[in-house]
Amino acid sequence: MGLVPAWAQIGQRFPSEKRVVNDPVTGTPLTFLTTQPRGDSKIYPSHPQWTADGRWLVFRSNRVKGEAIAVNEASGEMVQVTEGGYDGMLNLAQSGGNKLYFLRPDRKGPAKAMQAVEVDLDRVFADSDAGVMKPASAYQRVFATLPPELEAVGDNALDADGQWFYFRITGKAYAAARLPAGTKIEPPFGPRGMGAGPHAIGKVNVQTGEVRHVVSVPFQIGHIQSNLWNPGELVFSWETGGKSPQRTWTVRGDGTGLRPLYPEAPYEWVTHEAVxxxxxxALAIMGHRAIPGVSDPSRAAGTDVGGANPGQDDAWGNTGTREKPTGLAIVNLRTREVNLVGQTPSGSGLWHVHGSPDGRFAVGDDFSRSLYLIDRKTREMMLLTTGHKTTARDHPHPTFSPDGRRIQIQSALLSTDGREMNICVVPVPEAWLKRPR
Incomplete structure (x- = not known):
């Protein structure tokens, strides 16, 4: 294969923009790995952000429109790591080398056919560094083409052992044909007209390209994520765009064991689960809505920021108030026990949540886009950063690093238009890291 210009394709390099900025309220040193308004956004917090070797963070960006970028956390240098686009989620393997997995439309095939793609990031980084990039096919491997009748979309997840790649199926005829006889198909739920089924989950073998059905359900599936410590275990959601009748679900990779993860009451608003x-x-039991007939100015101010937040419509019903316990909840997959580890005293309460793999800390953002750290042992909670803007294109979406020492967010703190976001890493305070386990 002949060499092609690196600037035109995968492997293109961008100079470091890395800068440390102290939070204007808390003083926390925020390491911005990108600082320019280039359409940056992080991978969704239910999925890994760091490569297997812990050196690179992969994110979405318009530096090359529709392509993914990796930034070296130490040097700040950036490298384009896809060519030909991707659809939906980006999945980073956590063992077996630095690899990236995603779906993209098969542009040469029938409509709605999707390609499953593996990227060898180690080869991309090495050749990019040496300035000897080859064509994209030297780094990107199409390991399967998913049939159009599946109507596969970009909600997907890589199994813990890297052998199976799970994906959402929106083809209603396909999903319905695999439901148990007599299953009631769910209609739309809530004012956004979403949530109707059926949908399904499929999987494709990364090595052989074999496609298998996992499970069909009578509702609209949202985020699919794998348990990165336990192969063959999935968590997914019933997506309505707001409150669901039963938000969180779990199932085995072979389709067995389907059950609600956290069986919720009609008055509970559950959202943003993350293994x-x-x-x-971890998941959020929201306490963002005012109690009907009760005036609470402090909570109202923290709840409504110009329509940027969900759940204020009366059509959602009497859910998400603090008449019942709310906060950052952690559910044990084995014992099914639930533990509320923290909640803000006012305002929306914690919204997007995560936790350190060692079980020491939890983290959550709220409607004001502030970030709170929780010591799970002592229940102490501290404000880490207000380093975002309520006008931003998206929310902070905190995700812990695998070593539990850092939290990645997307932040509009440096934005001049109040909307553009950058990739930012927030440290867990050293004093907290030194606490007895």
Whole structure:
């Protein structure tokens, strides 16, 4: 294969923009790995952000429109790591070398056919550093083409052992044909007109390209994530765009064991689940809505920021108030026990949540886009950073690093238009890291 210009394709390099900025309120040193308004956004917090070797963070960006970028956390140098685009989620393997997995449309095939792609990031980084990039096919391997009748979309997840790649199936005829006889198909739920089924989950073998059905359900599936410590275990959601009748679900990779993860009451608003350890899933039980007939100015101010937050419509019903316990909950997948580890005293409460794999800390953002750290042993909670803006294109979406010492967010703190975001790493305070386990 002949060499092609590195600037035109995968392997393109961008200079470091790395800068440390102290939070204007808390003083926390925020390491911005990108600082320019280039359409940056992090991978969703339910999925790994760091490569297997812990050196690179992969993110979405318009530096090359529709392509993914990796930034070296130490040097700040950036490298384009896809060519030909991707659809939805980016999945980083956590063992077996630095690899990236995703779906993308098969542009040469029938409509709705999707390609499953593996990228050898180690080869991309090495050749990019040496300035000897080859064509994209030297780094990107299409390991399967998913049939159009599946209508596969970009909600997907790589199994813990890297052998199976799970994906969402929106083809209603396909999903319905695999439901148990007599299953009631769920209609839309809530004012956004979402949530209707059926949907399904499929999987494809990374080595052989074999495609298998996992499970069909009578509702609209949202985020799919794998347990990165336990192969063959999935968590997924019933997506309505707001409150669901039963948000969180779990199932085995072979389709057995389907059950609600956290069986919720009609008055509870559950959202933003994330697997954080071998046996644990963090989720938010929202306390963002005013209690009907009760005036609470402090909570109202923290709840409504110009329509940027969900759940204020009366059509969602009497859910998400603090008449019942709310906060950052951690569910044990084995014992099914639930533990509330923290909640803000006012405002929306914690919204997007995560936890350190060692079980020491939890983290959550709120409607004001502030970030709170929780010591799970003592229940102490501290404000880490207000380093975002309520006008930003998206929320902070905190995710812990595998070693539990850092938290990645997307922040509009440096934005001049109040909307553009950058990739930012927030440290866990050293004093907290030195606490007895």
């Amino acid at each position: 954080i350890g071998k046996d644990e899933v």
